[in-house]
Amino acid sequence: MQDASSRLTTKASSRSPKALGAGVNAAKHFWIFNFFNYPQNKDSVWSNCQVLSCRHFCYQSSNHQSNLQHDSVVPRFSSILPTKDLNNKRGALSPALGSHKAMMNRNVQFSRKKSLLATVGLLILFLSLSACTNTQANPGMPAPTVEVADVVKRDVPIYSEWVATLDGYVNAQIQPRVAGYVIRQDYKEGSVVQKGQVLFEIDPRPFQAALDLAKAQLAQAEAQLGKATQDVERDKPLAKERAIAQSQLDTEIQAQLGAKASVEAAKAQVEQAELNVEFTKVTSLVSGIAGIAQVQIGNLVGPNSVLTSVSQVDPIKAYFTASEQEFLDYMRRYPTQTSRDEERKVAQLELILGDGTIFPQRGTISFADRSVNPGTGAIRVAGVFANPGNFLRPGQYGKVRTSTQSRRGALLVPQRAVTEIQGSYQIAVVGPDNKVSLRAVSVGERVGTWWIIDGNVQPGDHVVVEGVQKVRDGALVNIKASNTSTGGN
Numbered sequence: 250m251q252d253a254s255s256r257l258t259t260k261a262s263s264r265s266p267k268a269l270g271a272g273v274n275a276a277k278h279f280w281i282f283n284f285f286n287y288p289q290n291k292d293s294v295w296s297n298c299q300v301l302s303c304r305h306f307c308y309q310s311s312n313h314q315s316n317l318q319h320d321s322v323v324p325r326f327s328s329i330l331p332t333k334d335l336n337n338k339r340g341a342l343s344p345a346l347g348s349h350k351a352m353m354n355r356n357v358q359f360s361r362k363k364s365l366l367a368t369v370g371l372l373i374l375f376l377s378l379s380a381c382t383n384t385q386a387n388p389g390m391p392a393p394t395v396e397v398a399d400v401v402k403r404d405v406p407i408y409s410e411w412v413a414t415l416d417g418y419v420n421a422q423i424q425p426r427v428a429g430y431v432i433r434q435d436y437k438e439g440s441v442v443q444k445g446q447v448l449f450e451i452d453p454r455p456f457q458a459a460l461d462l463a464k465a466q467l468a469q470a471e472a473q474l475g476k477a478t479q480d481v482e483r484d485k486p487l488a489k490e491r492a493i494a495q496s497q498l499d500t501e502i503q504a505q506l507g508a509k510a511s512v513e514a515a516k517a518q519v520e521q522a523e524l525n526v527e528f529t530k531v532t533s534l535v536s537g538i539a540g541i542a543q544v545q546i547g548n549l550v551g552p553n554s555v556l557t558s559v560s561q562v563d564p565i566k567a568y569f570t571a572s573e574q575e576f577l578d579y580m581r582r583y584p585t586q587t588s589r590d591e592e593r594k595v596a597q598l599e600l601i602l603g604d605g606t607i608f609p610q611r612g613t614i615s616f617a618d619r620s621v622n623p624g625t626g627a628i629r630v631a632g633v634f635a636n637p638g639n640f641l642r643p644g645q646y647g648k649v650r651t652s653t654q655s656r657r658g659a660l661l662v663p664q665r666a667v668t669e670i671q672g673s674y675q676i677a678v679v680g681p682d683n684k685v686s687l688r689a690v691s692v693g694e695r696v697g698t699w700w701i702i703d704g705n706v707q708p709g710d711h712v713v714v715e716g717v718q719k720v721r722d723g724a725l726v727n728i729k730a731s732n733t734s735t736g737g738n
Contacts, residue, residue, distance in 0.1 A: 396715035396731040401661040402708040405696045406652035411569035413649040417560030426528040428551040442539045453529035460522035467515030474508030537561040563636040569649045570627040598632045601648040610635045661699040666712040677713040687722040
């Protein structure tokens with residue numbers, strides 16, 4: 250090895266100083282030259298041609314323009330180190346070649362990882378600078394404008410509502426009193442009829458014949474009564490003079506009494522026959538609205554047949570069911586019949602129709618049922634409403650509402666100011682500095698378009714009623730007054 254080093258040094262001394270220095274270094278690390286004969290990848294180059302040690306080189310791609318090709322490096326060192334010696338050392342350094350090749354691969358992988366991390370870092374820095382630039386270029390959005398209403402404190406009545414069903418004040422089923430064939434319908438279905446107005450007519454001929462027979466029997470009975478009366482009047486003087494037996498006079502007197510009874514019976518039969526003839530004209534028992542006819546002309550009807558129905562609808566009843574708890578509370582507040590009667594005179598019922606409108610006429614409580622329904626735990630109550638013009642009809646649904654108690658000093662906010670989130674309620678309050686404060690609240694009864702709030706607000710607080718979705722806690726807003734009325738109901 251010393252001979253090779255000396256020859257290498259001598260050969261290099263005849264050349265330039267750079268070559269000489271390279272020769273000395275090559276003599277110290279002569280085994281490294283075997284790398285220049287690594288021909289597997291012709292596209293590979295060495296980034297540093299002056300190889301100082303095995304840790305000073307780097308394997309890179311062939312598109313690096315500043316590096317030298319592999320083929321151009323080998324002749325340079327071939328002129329420094331003799332070919333024979335170089336070939337001899339090639340075999341001796343084969344084991345070192347494998348280990349240094351593995352080291353080279355690890356260095357390449359490490360360099361690639363460092364390049365990837367540097368690229369990601371530059372990208373994050375670029376995005377951060379871009380965000381800062383956009384933040385500085387785009388000024389903050391202006392404060393949103395919201396509508397606010399004041400929290401109101403006042404005494405309000407608490408209303409209770411029940412579902413109600415309307416029914417006629419009187420519902421009369423029209424049934425015939427005699428059997429016969431219907432020969433005429435004298436009313437228009439759905440029209441208003443008066444008490445005593447004829448609705449149907451039944452064939453009267455059989456009943457007229459029975460009336461004539463009854464009248465004939467009455468005449469016969471009256472004739473017999475006349476004869477018996479004559480006999481008694483004739484025989485009374487004779488019996489007094491004892492011209493005839495007293496027993497004969499007694500018989501004639503009894504016959505006279507029997508004739509009188511026969512006349513009365515005949516009169517009753519005549520009256521019954523007249524009623525039957527009258528009953529062939531079926532009339533309405535009440536004034537009201539007549540329903541649809543249940544029979545047609547030509548049908549055979551009897552006393553059990555329902556011809557139609559007539560309902561008295563002015564006034565009209567509204568039936569609703571109150572819970573047992575509500576009934577007990579009412580009885581505790583008005584324990585005597587006198588107090589209940591006075592309350593019924595004062596309490597006014599409101600009827601909310603199916604379309605949401607309120608019926609202009611106010612009603613009163615008429616009565617409560619005698620018992621609580623054991624199946625539902627509710628008691629049936631009837632209210633009565635005046636119904637001019639027959640505006641309401643039986644069978645309609647609605648709601649009955651009345652004030653059951655009064656809430657003093659209640660805090661009211663518009664219902665649209667209250668936001669429900671998963672069963673809890675909150676409102677947005679704007680403070681004197683125009684900053685929004687979101688507050689959790691407890692809600693009470695609804696009073697018209699308002700809601701009773703329990704706590705966490707004060708009278709006069711500004712609550713957001715329009716634009717709640719545009720605000721957040723602590724946000725700055727511009728406010729304008731809402732046109733929400735302060736009416737409670």
